Amino acid sequence: MARERPDYFDVDYGLATVAITTGNVAVATTGAIYHGIQIVAGTTATAIVTIYDSAGGASGSILEKLEVRAKDARLNERYRPVMARKGIYVVATGTGMSGTIFFMPKG
Numbered sequence: 001m002a003r004e005r006p007d008y009f010d011v012d013y014g015l016a017t018v019a020i021t022t023g024n025v026a027v028a029t030t031g032a033i034y035h036g037i038q039i040v041a042g043t044t045a046t047a048i049v050t051i052y053d054s055a056g057g058a059s060g061s062i063l064e065k066l067e068v069r070a071k072d073a074r075l076n077e078r079y080r081p082v083m084a085r086k087g088i089y090v091v092a093t094g095t096g097m098s099g100t101i102f103f104m105p106k107g
Contacts, residue, residue: 015035015102015103015104016102016103016104016105017100017101017102017103018100018101018103019098019099019100020049020090020092020098020099020100020101021092021097021098021099022092022093022094022095022096022097023092024058024089024090024091024092025089025090025092026055026056026087026088026089027087027088027089027090027101027103028055028084028087028088028103028105028106029055029056029087030055030086030087030105030106031083031084031085031086031087031106032084032087032088032103032104032105032106033081033082033083033084033103033104034051034063034064034078034081034082034083034084034088034101034102034103035077035078035081035102035103035104036075036076036077036078036101036102037049037051037064037066037075037076037099037100037101037102038073038074038075038076038099038100038102039066039068039073039074039076039092039097039098039099040068040073040097040098040099041068041069041070041071041072041073041094041096041097042070042071042094042095042096042097043070043071043096044070044095044096045070045094045095045096045097046067046068046069046070046094047066047067047068047092047093047094047097047099048065048066048067048068048092048093048094049064049065049066049067049068049090049091049092049093049097049099050062050064050065050090050091050092051063051064051065051088051089051090051101052088052089052090052091053084053085053086053087053088054086054087054088054089055086055087055089056087056089057089058089058091060086060089063082063084063088064076064082068094068097070094077102081104084103088101088103
């Protein structure tokens with residue numbers, strides 16, 4: 001039987017998650033592996049989420065940028081996770097938006 005995912009997904013522990021809402025949040029302040037995000041937009045505003053490779057600010061390389069229309073949701077899971085060398089910092093806009101980011105902390 002063919003495998004759909006690489007072996008590094010077969011670990012005996014789960015991924016770390018952080019809930020996000022509108023605003024800025026430092027998800028990881030050291031290197032981490034970004035696995036994906038789920039966003040639920042509010043009922044009246046488009047949600048825009050930018051994820052940076054940064055320990056504490058909206059700067060550095062962008063790991064991902066998502067736009068989700070009002071009253072919609074989106075799951076974006078990485079088949080190949082992305083290494084964030086400095087950390088993971090999220091900037092989220094859109095009234096009423098919420099979501100969860102999935103990552104593996106360094107260590």
